[in-house]
Amino acid sequence: MTTIGERQQAAYVAAQAADARLQVELQTEQMTLNLGPQHPATHGTLRIVARLDGEQVVQADVVCGYMHRGYEKLAEVRNYPQITTLVNRIDWLSSFANEVPFILAAEQLMEIEAPPRAQYIRTILFELSRIANITLFIGEMGVQLGALTPVFYAFRDREHVLNLIEGATGGRFHPNYDRIGGLKDDLPKGWIDETRSVMKRIRDYCDELETLLMGNEIFDRRTRGIGVIPADIGLSYGLSGANIRASGVDWDLRRDERSPLAWKDCDWKVWTHPDGDCFARYWVRLQEVREATKIVDQLLDGLPAGPIQAKVPRIIKVPAGEAWVHTENPLGEMGYYIVSQGGLGPFRCKIRSASFNNTSIVPWLLRGVYVPDIITILASLYFILGDIDR
Amino acid sequence: MSRLSSGDARPPGDAAAPDDTAPEEAAAENDPLREELLDRLTTALGDAVVGSEISRGDLWVRVRADAWKRAAEVCRDTLGFDYFCFLSGLDWMPSAPNPEESVSTDISADISADADDAPDADAAEEAEAEQEQPVTDADAAAPEGTDAQGGVVTGVAGGDTRFQVFARLYSTKRHVGVTLKADLDDDAPSVESIHTVFRGADWHERETWEMYGFTFIGHPDLTHLYLPGEFEGFPLRKDYPLLAREVKPWPGLVDVELMPEAPDAGEPANAEEPAS
Numbered sequence: 001m002t003t004i005g006e007r008q009q010a011a012y013v014a015a016q017a018a019d020a021r022l023q024v025e026l027q028t029e030q031m032t033l034n035l036g037p038q039h040p041a042t043h044g045t046l047r048i049v050a051r052l053d054g055e056q057v058v059q060a061d062v063v064c065g066y067m068h069r070g071y072e073k074l075a076e077v078r079n080y081p082q083i084t085t086l087v088n089r090i091d092w093l094s095s096f097a098n099e100v101p102f103i104l105a106a107e108q109l110m111e112i113e114a115p116p117r118a119q120y121i122r123t124i125l126f127e128l129s130r131i132a133n134i135t136l137f138i139g140e141m142g143v144q145l146g147a148l149t150p151v152f153y154a155f156r157d158r159e160h161v162l163n164l165i166e167g168a169t170g171g172r173f174h175p176n177y178d179r180i181g182g183l184k185d186d187l188p189k190g191w192i193d194e195t196r197s198v199m200k201r202i203r204d205y206c207d208e209l210e211t212l213l214m215g216n217e218i219f220d221r222r223t224r225g226i227g228v229i230p231a232d233i234g235l236s237y238g239l240s241g242a243n244i245r246a247s248g249v250d251w252d253l254r255r256d257e258r259s260p261l262a263w264k265d266c267d268w269k270v271w272t273h274p275d276g277d278c279f280a281r282y283w284v285r286l287q288e289v290r291e292a293t294k295i296v297d298q299l300l301d302g303l304p305a306g307p308i309q310a311k312v313p314r315i316i317k318v319p320a321g322e323a324w325v326h327t328e329n330p331l332g333e334m335g336y337y338i339v340s341q342g343g344l345g346p347f348r349c350k351i352r353s354a355s356f357n358n359t360s361i362v363p364w365l366l367r368g369v370y371v372p373d374i375i376t377i378l379a380s381l382y383f384i385l386g387d388i389d390r
Numbered sequence: 391m392s393r394l395s396s397g398d399a400r401p402p403g404d405a406a407a408p409d410d411t412a413p414e415e416a417a418a419e420n421d422p423l424r425e426e427l428l429d430r431l432t433t434a435l436g437d438a439v440v441g442s443e444i445s446r447g448d449l450w451v452r453v454r455a456d457a458w459k460r461a462a463e464v465c466r467d468t469l470g471f472d473y474f475c476f477l478s479g480l481d482w483m484p485s486a487p488n489p490e491e492s493v494s495t496d497i498s499a500d501i502s503a504d505a506d507d508a509p510d511a512d513a514a515e516e517a518e519a520e521q522e523q524p525v526t527d528a529d530a531a532a533p534e535g536t537d538a539q540g541g542v543v544t545g546v547a548g549g550d551t552r553f554q555v556f557a558r559l560y561s562t563k564r565h566v567g568v569t570l571k572a573d574l575d576d577d578a579p580s581v582e583s584i585h586t587v588f589r590g591a592d593w594h595e596r597e598t599w600e601m602y603g604f605t606f607i608g609h610p611d612l613t614h615l616y617l618p619g620e621f622e623g624f625p626l627r628k629d630y631p632l633l634a635r636e637v638k639p640w641p642g643l644v645d646v647e648l649m650p651e652a653p654d655a656g657e658p659a660n661a662e663e664p665a666s
Binding site: 078251 | 474
């Protein structure tokens, strides 16, 4: 039984050896392979320029920015309630989760707190966004490796979660539901029972996908030991979320950070995996969906009654100061650094999105891998283009 | 306890410094974890720490620009900040960006004014008017630790120049973070690259370089990340105009303007209505 440290060392030595072989043994002509910007394997407009020697990548450059929308500049000319509309579009598969840290940062500066019921509903919708987001990943990872069935299951079952989000907020993809001091509306009638049945359905989906993919030999061979990220390298690159938990780092902001949201009232587990390869990242995310359904169930049981909106001034003015709030979003750590000078809008709004850091490791990670593994590694890192480019 | 070495390192002219820090320390009493980290950082860096603040469960440290890389190394090696969160820039130049000031007056003036020079004059006036504002604000807010020594700069842990580089580091074991700041030169902002300390800083420095024009000395590949290669100017600087706003006023202003049919015409109607 080898430990993770030894395995990582072995992988490193192998990569070094691959480099050396490339340079010494094979005096072949290198070629440039251009993946993207429009390429199905890159989930959007990410471009990878890979220099290949035979089947091995010598150097890979990531070119992004095809979807840069300048949200940090735009946020400076809008007022706080208007900015939630913008940040909805950062990680578009879990839009509600983008709104929450921004609103929390503004609330922190204003020193107001939403009532408990609003915090619970926020947490429930946050976890529903997580489920909607990662459910798609679980299916899509299969399709990247040639298994077509899972992605159809994913779209089928994600639809139920999107219906729930639409039922509560009015928007399937861009809810724009969070407000400073509370929420736009209360939950509709019958929503809670519906949510319970959908959570059960999602758990069944996870079981189904596990039996479909995990035992599959092709899936195993193509993900195990591929794209190994040692924990210290990952942390140095700022990898977060499931990507770093799959490298054995037991760190989840929902558990470890003081937050007004309701995670502290639930009983759930942060899963980690020691391997740090593509399989580990897939496995950790699958468990994350299961845990999220448990969190939602518990929050529905304990949902307090009461108002959903704290008293806020009619015109939101945020006192001068600086606040940094980060949360554990489906893709990893997402945070907003807001500098206010007492106006209606932020003076500076630095958006720290998870995928930006998660993608910055790609040039390091792709060195020495074989061409088909590029696809696996990119899929397993799981980024959303809007989350890289902002 | 005056472990804020900022007292020593501040310019001698700033006589109010001890008074400024007094309330901070009172507030910081109940945060021994961050106190200890700040203490160790101050010990390691000496007088390179020029400002600091602990408030709302967060820690800010401002270091001299020449100690930027060393501060990052100390944070990583001795203080256990293993996780690189982000790095970016701040431009403290006063600006009239937000819909806050002169919402209805200036924009309508801009619309009605057809001459080229009129908006410029307006902008200059605005800039002047605001030059005052932040300073007075900061003076009023001095007990919170915001000090405005150089005139325009306000911010947590202070600042003397227009540009600041700031980075956020985190410890995944102790679950505590720190925001490092450093003042940069107004005309040629440059600072040592920390991509050798934290690999993730590579892309963040490229982004900051193209958005703010800061030079990161020692960065291997300071090329455009988001913007096309031939792009000119530094978009996130406050003096870079948002062209869409120059051409057409922001339609969202209607949210903060007086609505003609608003039931309470005395108060501007806002988008943020409490849910009923």
